[in-house]
Each structure stands twice: as structure tokens, then as C-alpha cells.
Amino acid sequence: MLEVEDLHVEFRTRDGVARVLNGVSYHVSAGETLAVLGESGSGKSVTAQAIMGILDTPPAHVTRGSVRFHGEELLTASPERRRAVRAEGVAMIFQDALSALNPVFTVGFQIEEQLRLRRGMSRAQARARAVELLDLVRIPAARQRVREYPHQFSGGMRQRAMIAMALALDPEVLIADEPTTALDVTVQAQIMDLLAEIQRERRMGLVLITHDLGVVAEVADRIVVMYAGRIVEQADAVSLFRAPGHPYTAALMRSLPRLDSKGTALETIRGLPPSLLRIPPGCPFHPRCPRAQGVCVTHVPPDVRLGLGRTSACHFAEGVVGGGGVGG
Amino acid sequence: MGQYVLRRLLQMVPVFVGTTFLIYVLVWAVPGDPFEGKCGERDCPASYVAMMRERFNLDDPLLLQYWKYLVNLVQGDFGVTSSGVQVVDRIAAAFPVTLKLALVALLVEAVIGITAGVVSGLRNRGFLDSLVLVSTLFLISIPVFVTGYVVQLVFGLQLGWIAPTVTSPTFGNLVVPGFVLASLSMAYVARLSRASIAENRRADYVRTALAKGLPTRRIVGVHLLRNSLIPVITFLGTDLGAFLGGAIVTEGIFNVPGVGGLVFRSILTKDGAMVTGVVTVLVLVYLLMTLLVDLLYAVLDPRIRYD
Numbered sequence: 001m002l003e004v005e006d007l008h009v010e011f012r013t014r015d016g017v018a019r020v021l022n023g024v025s026y027h028v029s030a031g032e033t034l035a036v037l038g039e040s041g042s043g044k045s046v047t048a049q050a051i052m053g054i055l056d057t058p059p060a061h062v063t064r065g066s067v068r069f070h071g072e073e074l075l076t077a078s079p080e081r082r083r084a085v086r087a088e089g090v091a092m093i094f095q096d097a098l099s100a101l102n103p104v105f106t107v108g109f110q111i112e113e114q115l116r117l118r119r120g121m122s123r124a125q126a127r128a129r130a131v132e133l134l135d136l137v138r139i140p141a142a143r144q145r146v147r148e149y150p151h152q153f154s155g156g157m158r159q160r161a162m163i164a165m166a167l168a169l170d171p172e173v174l175i176a177d178e179p180t181t182a183l184d185v186t187v188q189a190q191i192m193d194l195l196a197e198i199q200r201e202r203r204m205g206l207v208l209i210t211h212d213l214g215v216v217a218e219v220a221d222r223i224v225v226m227y228a229g230r231i232v233e234q235a236d237a238v239s240l241f242r243a244p245g246h247p248y249t250a251a252l253m254r255s256l257p258r259l260d261s262k263g264t265a266l267e268t269i270r271g272l273p274p275s276l277l278r279i280p281p282g283c284p285f286h287p288r289c290p291r292a293q294g295v296c297v298t299h300v301p302p303d304v305r306l307g308l309g310r311t312s313a314c315h316f317a318e319g320v321v322g323g324g325g326v327g328g
Numbered sequence: 329m330g331q332y333v334l335r336r337l338l339q340m341v342p343v344f345v346g347t348t349f350l351i352y353v354l355v356w357a358v359p360g361d362p363f364e365g366k367c368g369e370r371d372c373p374a375s376y377v378a379m380m381r382e383r384f385n386l387d388d389p390l391l392l393q394y395w396k397y398l399v400n401l402v403q404g405d406f407g408v409t410s411s412g413v414q415v416v417d418r419i420a421a422a423f424p425v426t427l428k429l430a431l432v433a434l435l436v437e438a439v440i441g442i443t444a445g446v447v448s449g450l451r452n453r454g455f456l457d458s459l460v461l462v463s464t465l466f467l468i469s470i471p472v473f474v475t476g477y478v479v480q481l482v483f484g485l486q487l488g489w490i491a492p493t494v495t496s497p498t499f500g501n502l503v504v505p506g507f508v509l510a511s512l513s514m515a516y517v518a519r520l521s522r523a524s525i526a527e528n529r530r531a532d533y534v535r536t537a538l539a540k541g542l543p544t545r546r547i548v549g550v551h552l553l554r555n556s557l558i559p560v561i562t563f564l565g566t567d568l569g570a571f572l573g574g575a576i577v578t579e580g581i582f583n584v585p586g587v588g589g590l591v592f593r594s595i596l597t598k599d600g601a602m603v604t605g606v607v608t609v610l611v612l613v614y615l616l617m618t619l620l621v622d623l624l625y626a627v628l629d630p631r632i633r634y635d
Contacts, residue, residue: 052538054535056530083541083543086541087539087540096532100532100536101533101536102554103533104554104558105554113550114541165540169541
């Protein structure tokens with residue numbers, strides 16, 4: 001339903017050109033949850049903003065690639081057409097609901113304005129629908145709270161209001177950019193449950209952007225792992241957790257705390273993610289990779305097919321999967 | 329809210345007493361007898377000076393004088409000038425003129441300042457942005473009396489487009505003095521709006537509004553403007569308070585019979601009762617304006633609550 005193909009985005013800054021996306025491709029279909037996993041700066045949010053057409057241009061420029069929604073190319077579509085797809089076709093929720101909601105308007109106003117402007121509803125109709133939506137995301141006393149301002153909501157309630165706002169025009173795909181990062185752990189679980197439930201009921205496509213493997217494990221059908229503006233691994237959730245196909249994924253999983261390794265120091269990935277102004281030649285992960293060989297420094301690894309629709313951008317992908325995820 | 333207003337009104341009492349006392353002392357306790365120069369070339373007759381000193385309680389200790397003045401004041405009696413005119417009448421004649429001038433200036437400042445600021449804040453470093461930055465810098469650097477005389481000379485005397493002085497203070501006649509009075513603040517408003525817009529246009533809630541598929545006009549006109557204008561409107565409010573304090577220079581240049589001119593003339597003629605009376609009114613007006621601005625702030629920004 002929503003397809004991204006070979007997307008390249010550059011940030012033209014005073015310090016030079018940062019190649020933020022270097023050929024990102026993924027797709028999500030109705031009723032499917034796709035998790036996009038990666039560290040800060042890996043390009044997961046930029047991909048989402050490029051899909052929505054809300055990149056800050058300048059400095060961001062899409063230099064190559066394609067974003068298709070039901071087969072329709074969005075990158076070359078007219079501004080009006082793109083605007084029509086936003087919120088109705090593809091909606092988005094953001095990480096920090098306090099800054100993402102407008103502080104000087106009531107929560108109700110911010111839900112209703114789309115209904116009034118895009119659905120031509122009257123004030124009363126829009127208000128009634130806004131109350132329904134707040135009910136749907138389980139905000140208690142929705143009838144009163146619709147008149148309140150974002151700062152009067154708790155963190156979890158704010159994120160729920162944000163979700164209600166994104167659902168207002170019944171989107172077919174919802175992109176959730178780190179929806180739980182700013183929240184307490186218990187609230188995180190509630191929000192994830194809510195998102196998963198809404199996604200099932202509406203047979204919506206859900207693109208879940210996160211850096212949290214734990215969040216991904218519970219809800220994702222498929223996972224793409226991003227590193228330095230590239231997709232390094234793509235797999236269904238079950239096989240990825242059973243046997244990661246890329247040394248970076250393997251390293252991420254080793255750095256998770258586990259019950260059976262209590263008392264031992266947590267493993268970390270040595271080094272830092274590369275500066276996007278100077279991405280290393282060859283495989284961008286090679287300076288930090290325990291398996292790196294000569295070929296990794298000189299040649300960009302191709303997407304190696306691992307069966308079951310899995311791919312891994314590693315010269316030694318078969319060996320990584322065969323090694324049971326232990327890596328080098 | 330009600331409690332807050334009450335507390336603020338009560339806080340005005342000591343401020344009011346303090347300021348009026350200071351003014352009273354400054355005006356009446358200066359060296360030299362205020363009535364000695366009132367009779368032209370000759371010395372005033374001793375009987376006249378004695379009568380006036382009696383009328384203005386000048387032989388009482390200073391604190392008692394002030395007390396007597398204050399008691400009359402709270403009863404609405406501002407006293408009479410040395411020539412026997414009721415101070416209240418003079419203020420009542422001058423204040424509406426100043427109010428008109430202040431409203432014209434506020435309108436000029438708000439409309440032109442905000443428009444220029446928004447337009448330049450929305451586009452970075454374009455021609456318009458540079459134009460606004462340079463022209464506001466120009467306005468800020470020139471003292472008002474220069475702007476005033478140049479406008480009067482060029483448009484009033486050389487080109488003859490306007491009457492060089494205000495003959496009757498109608499709104500129409502006050503447009504040019506209003507422009508001159510507003511010029512400096514207009515530049516500040518433009519710069520303040522520009523900075524505020526430039527800062528807010530990258531805000532997360534603007535991105536959200538964009539992601540909701542709202543038209544650009546609505547994103548700018550509703551979401552961006554409403555947030556960006558909060559500091560601008562509070563600035564305009566305090567500025568109105570300052571305008572109401574009378575514009576001595578502008579009123580002087582264009583001969584506008586307002587409060588500024590009244591104060592100026594009273595100071596020159598050492599008319600103590602007049603000076604204290606007018607300044608007392610101005611203090612009250614300014615205190616009320618600040619309270620209004622603070623209340624307005626809470627209306628504009630729902631995150632601010634006075635409970």
C-alpha cells in the first residue's frame with residue numbers, strides 16, 4: 001500500500017552535504033506493522049518525514065527515489081495532492097506530544113479543525129466526533145477534557161490525544177515516530193497496546209519508528225534495521241529475533257539486558273555511529289564491526305537474500321545467520 | 329483570577345502613595361519660592377505670596393502638606409493652579425486628545441510593525457527581510473524629534489501635503505503625529521514579530537499542523553501567528569501605557585494640545601499643583617495598563633494562570 005524505493009535525502013549544510021538517506025526501500029501493507037529500528041541519526045525519522053512531505057527544505061533535499069501510495073507517486077505530486085494524502089491517507093504521530101501539540105489551542109480544537117476543514121463538518125458535529133475519538137483512545141471524561149489544553153494532560157494522555165488527532169480522518173497508514181520514548185515504562189506499554197489494538201481493528205498499516213528492540217519484539221510483523229541512512233537488514237520479526245542476519249542487528253541484540261545474564265556487564269557496540277558528512281567507504285558499519293574484512297572497507301555490500309523475504313546488507317550475511325546470531 | 333486582580337489592585341496603593349509623594353516632594357521642595365516670579369518684572373507683593381503660601385499649605389511641614397494634598401486627592405480634588413484654574417478641568421481637556429493620539433500611534437505601530445515582522449520572519453534572508461532589518465535599524469537610530477521635524481518640514485512645509493501643525497485634534501489630523509510617535513516602537517514591533525515568527529516556524533506544533541494536511545494559510549495565520557504574537561501584544565500593551573503618558577516631543581512639534589504639552593508647560597511655569605496632578609493621573613493610568621497587560625497575557629497563553 002505504501003512503498004518507499006531507493007530514497008536518497010541530503011542535508012545541505014554550511015559544513016557540507018550530509019547524506020542522510022542513501023537508498024532506503026521499504027513497504028507496508030494494510031493490517032501490517034512494520035518496525036523501523038535504528039539509533040538516533042540513522043535516518044528513520046527523516047524517511048518518515050520524506051513520506052509525509054514535511055521535511056524542512058532547505059536544508060533537506062530528496063535527491064533520488066520514489067514514495068508511492070496505492071501506486072501513486074507522491075514525490076512528484078502537486079502540493080495540493082500531497083496535502084490531500086496527509087492525514088487522510090498517511091497520518092503521523094510524533095515523539096514529544098507536549099511540543100507537537102499547539103500549546104495555545106484546546107485539544108478539542110486541534111482535532112476538530114481537520115474535521116471542519118477537510119470533512120466540512122459543523123462545529124457541533126466536529127465536537128461530537130472529537131469526543132468519540134478521545135473515547136476511542138480511552139481518555140476518561142472525554143466530554144470535559146476536549147475543552148482542556150495540552151499542558152493540562154499528563155504525558156500518556158497527551159500521546160493518546162495525539163493518536164486521536166491522527167485518527168480523525170481515518171488514515172490507511174499511521175506512522176508513529178518514537179511514540180513512547182518520552183513516556184514512563186508503564187505508560188509506554190499502555191500506549192503500545194492501544195496502538196496495536198487500533199491497528200488491528202482498523203486494518204491500518206502501522207510504521208513504528210523506534211530505537212527500542214523491546215517495543216519492536218511485541219508488536220512488529222516485519223522489521224527493517226537502519227544504519228547510517230541505509231537499511232542493513234529486513235526480516236520478519238520471528239526470524240530476526242531467532243537469528244539476526246547482520247552483525248549490527250546481532251550487536252544490538254547483545255546489548256539488550258537479559259535475565260539469564262544477570263551480574264555480567266552489559267555488552268555495548270564499540271565506537272560511535274559515523275558522521276553523515278563523512279560516511280566510511282564500503283560498508284558504513286565496518287569500523288565498528290567485529291567481522292570486518294578487507295572487502296568491507298572497499299565494497300558496499302549488496303542486499304543478500306536470505307530466504308523468506310529476508311535481506312541483509314552484509315558480505316557475510318549467510319555466515320552471520322548461520323552463526324545463530326552470535327556474530328564473530 | 330478575581331483574587332489575583334484584587335491583590336494587584338491592593339499592591340497599587342503603596343506604589344501610588346510612593347510615587348505621588350516623590351513627585352510632590354520634587355515639585356514643592358525645590359529651592360526658591362514658586363510664587364516669586366509670578367508678577368512679571370516686579371517682585372510679587374508680600375501679601376500675594378503670603379496668600380498663595382497659605383492656599384498651598386507651604387508653611388506646614390512637608391509631610392503634613394503631602395498628607396493634606398493626598399486627602400484632597402482621594403476625594404477627587406486635584407486642587408487649583410496658581411492662576412486659579414481647576415487642575416481637573418485642564419486634565420479633562422487634554423487627556424482625550426492624548427488618548428486619540430495614542431490610539432492612532434498604536435494602530436500604526438501594530439499594523440505596520442506586525443505585517444513587516446511577519447513577512448520578513450517567514451522568509452529568511454531575502455530582499456524583504458533585509459529591507460525590514462535595515463529600515464527598522466534606521467528608525468531606531470534616529471531620535472523622535474528629528475523624525476518629527478523632518479516630517480513636518482518636508483510634508484508640511486515643502487510639499488504641503490499636510491498641515492504642519494494640528495489645528496483641531498481630530499483622528500484625521502493626528503495621523504501624521506501618530507506616525508512620528510509610533511515610528512520607534514513600530515521598528516521594535518517589527519523586529520520582535522520577526523524574531524518570534526522565525527523562532528516558532530520551526531516548532532514541532534507547526535510540523536504537526538503540516539502533517540495534518542492543513543493549508544499553509546491556516547498554519548501561518550492560526551497556529552504560527554497565535555503563538556508568535558503573544559510577546560508582541562504584551563509589548564503593544566505596555567507601549568500604549570507609555571503613549572498615554574503623553575508624548576512631550578511629538579506633541580510639542582505638532583502643537584497637539586495633549587497631556588505631554590500640559591506637563592511640559594506646567595514644569596516651565598513651576599506650576600506645582602498642575603505637575604503633581606497630571607503625573608498622578610499618569611501613574612494611575614500606567615499602573616492600570618500594566619495590570620491589563622498581565623491579564624491579557626493569561627488570556628492569550630492558557631499555560632499562564634493566576635491562582
